[in-house]
Amino acid sequence: MRVPLSWLSEFVDLPDSLDELIAVMDDLGLVVEGVERVGEGLESVVVARVEEIHVIEGADRIRRVVVEAGAGPVEIVCGATNFSVGDFVPLAPVGAVLPGGFEIARRTMRGVVSNGMLCSGRELGLSEDHGGLLLLDPSSTPGELLTSSLALAPDVVLDISIEGNRPDAWSLLGVARDLAARFARSLRMPAVATPQGEGETRQSAQVSIEAPDLCGRFTLSLIRGVRVGPSPEHLARRLTLAGMRPISNVVDASNLVMLELGQPTHAYDADRVGARTLRARVARPGEVLTTLDGVSRALAQPGRGLGDSGEDLVIVDGDDVIHGLAGIMGGALGEIRDSTTEILLEAAFFDPMTIARASKRHGLRSEASHRFERGVDPELALFAAARFVQLLEESVPGLEWVPGPLDVLGELPERSRVSLSDHDIERALGVSLERATVVRLLEGLNFTVREEGGLDVIAPSARLDVRVGSAGRADVIEEIERLYSSTRMPRRTPSWPQPGGWTVAQTLRRRAREVFCALGGHEVWTPTMVSETHAALTHPTSPRIRVANPLAVEESILRPSMIPGLLQVFARNAERGLGDELFGEFGVVFTHPEEAEKTRRARGGAGGTIEVELPEETERFTLLLARPGDDARRAVVTARTLLARLGLDDLDVESIGEAPSGWHPSRYARVLDTRSGVELGRVGEVDPELVRGASPDSRRLGLVDLDVARIVEAARIRERDSRVRVPNRFPAALMDLALVTPNEVGADQLRRVLLRASSLVESVTLFDVYRGDSLAETERSLAYAIRLTSTERTLSDADVADARRALLEAAASLGATLRSTS
């Protein structure tokens, strides 16, 4: 909201220092976001009359101009051509500093001395016009200050941001009231007119409310003897400074009242309102209104908003013709015209929620709707009408405000009443404030305060944001804290006996990141919202979770996988020759409730009354290995290293089953934790077809894709057995076994069987795999290094032979046989 200080100071005395004022406003929560100094730099600009214009020899773009500025002829070199002898123009003499800091100096051009500058509107910061000099009123006097000729008082306009719980602060008076309360200064109310003249309003006009829950108050004033014309200069300027365009004295008065008091009003041409009657009623489906912005709007249509039934409040006349969308925008039918002589002025209170919903539904926001949806003071309507008349009288003396303006009530919100003890304040703020201070601050904001043991506080009508009960208490305490000043509040760092810390998942996640970095990984951040093309790379048939209002169609689906994002990161870096890296992302992927293993259900709907189904969110670590030489083997080793560091060193890497879309169909495996059987994730390579799309060369791209929740689950199970085995001191016997094993038996499966074959087996490690001529295609030779030890003695040859026999028997149970050495 733009606040011209010249206007604000009519209501309260302001401090001399602008810095102090801004600091106080910030501290009051009226945050100053911009400071505009109007008329600054014009102090020494004067009015000059053009006396002579001469061509300068050899120059066709500049001319020598002689002007009279009250102290004898002055010679100026000027490039503009839009003036002639006798015109009045602004002169910035030598030494003047124009808005923007440009200092005028004596200059010599083409041998001619220029003693100042004649200015355009833009050079003076008065308009955007730079087509030529600013031409002034011929009745001006040479030498007169430009500011007095244009009645340009230097002013400062603050741009302040008003918080959502300050309906009262959407007006100059509201801002002034805060300042008056903080500075303990008096607040000056604006002058208002009183009704006068013949007859009673009810004899000539009628008003009624047919939706008392939506329209709490409807006042209607009949004003006679109106002459529509421009507003007086000072009022028009005030509007301009506040950021609104002057239109006519009637419309301007309405806007001035809104800016000043916060009450929107609407003026109708009385002759164009059927039966001079206005009614507030709910719109019926099928009704249409063309609003002043020229848009035709279907009324009473349910909107997209949660719980939006499509209720529109309209203002209709005695013939049931719709004149406007209440509190938001009028139609053209009753618009003020140049010929208007009698007006009906509506000043009303509408239900904030109704206005908010309708404004959102129709995509129509106005200065009025902005204020109504926050809550206009329900007691303000007739005061605003009186101020309107007062302002209009300035341009239309002898105006007649017919006595007995109509005032019809619907259901008005009650002023909240809150009981407040000293203890309540101390309990919330951590400081005890003097009772007298509290009362003074609250009364400064028009709260009614009675002391009865504690305080009995009644909120002013302008503060519809103040609630009742404990919430209302919090609202009132906030006002006390705000006016007293946040910066004066004490600080105390609390402590408690409960220790801080991380969950198991967070600890594992931190550790996984460390290992990832230790392995040389670069962590990236790819978009959560992806394109259909991306989603289809890994999930061609899954139902999509679509964003209803995406910023772009390429970002309209919640990602089912991070693999396409990582491929894109690789491709982009590879284009620059920087793609040879290990990339990884730690993030969430989404599954549609229809496909979710465990559908998430949560309280939802309007009022939280129903249960809604939400997408399943799976946190994953997804790694893309894109260095030269990277492949599925490296992916396996990387996954094993990472998981081992998380305590999961006993894994089954199973190359069985069909690879999911996007993965290399014959270089893919599932990774399972042996002890718990939990599937932790997948390893392999990117499908060569996708690599062709992403890579400049035909390299292999390794993939590791792990499920964090599963890792946590497996780690939890593992943690239950935290016993550590002390290595025994007897020497170990080492033995290598090469076992011809059917392809369908996994190397880990066989290793596990060997590990259990004899109590002497300490460890079994795969060290070589052989496929080849001497073996059938359906089998390969797996060579294991085996350590045998006993906790009781040094092993004898017989012990070793027994163990070997047991190992071979165990191997045989899976169809594996000792490879002949011949």
Added chain:
Amino acid sequence: MSDEPLAHLDTHVEELLAAVEALNSLEELIASEPSLVGKRSVLSSLQKSLGSLSPEERRDAGARLQEARRRVDEALRVRRVALEQAARDAELAADYLDLGDVVAGGVEVPLGVGHPGIVALTQYALEEVFVGMGFRVEDGPEVESDWYNFEALNIPPAHPARGMWDTFYLELGEPESVVLRTHTSPTQIHLMERAVAENSLPLHAVMPGRCYRRDTPDARHLASFHQIEGIVVDRGITFADLAGTIDTFTRAYFGPDIDSRLRPGYFPFTEPSAEFEITCTLCRGEGCRTCSQTGWIELGGCGMIDPAVFDAVGIDAGEWSGFAFGFGIDRCAQMRHEIADMRALIENDVRFLRQFS
């Protein structure tokens, strides 16, 4: 020239189809294509022979020839797909690797210097400060119902305050009933509900996480970003505790010479609410362009938990009180590392990534 140029058309077609079926490789297919359907094919020469027919006969014969050509083309297409699939199958079979047989010791993995993401790095540093102050770290989901993201936080539908959060809605259930969370605050609700259900109050937690707002990305905003939120629900917690917590955190994270201050603000889920500002980290309070000469920069929002929020989760506001605060993790990173344009964070250029460790 025969009276009936297409007398043997069916025989020709059968021969062609048989020839297509007999193709055994993609190379063969490509080599044979001109003689099967090209200009030198039997169908093309038949086409030329139609010139001698009357217009009606020509139309009739043309149609038959076209149908014949369609059958051969289709057979060729089917065959091509089958051969391509076979070629891919053969390639994949040749590529087959039993990943269970990978011998760890037999695979060389290159050494390299890795780099955590700047967001994670910043988040961890923040978490460490808060854990030191006695906060637990908690996670929450990124998709929420309207209830958790808004209503339980005292923001009813159509409330003007909703304008503070430009929301992405999902096409699930009723319109606008499921959202990508616009802030980490819904996690507060989950934690308070859990604490009530488990009878485990007090609650002292910080909640970092990814959030989404429908803002067109620019130098200072991304449509997805990261926040960290803090909540304390305990007995006897006051606004002074909130101010002290903010101050302790600020000095611990940004340095002992960085001060903090509160000024009134508005959030529907806290009352009183405040914005918190810290000494400008660039000019150390002297006043510069970044802080608009004020010496202060806004970091986040905070306040005492609104009784309406306690009501929504079933906490007795007479017994418990609390505060909450929140601010941007990315914004902290931007300030700390002087990143002019936030969009660098999602570019993922390795030259950017390499700077973090």
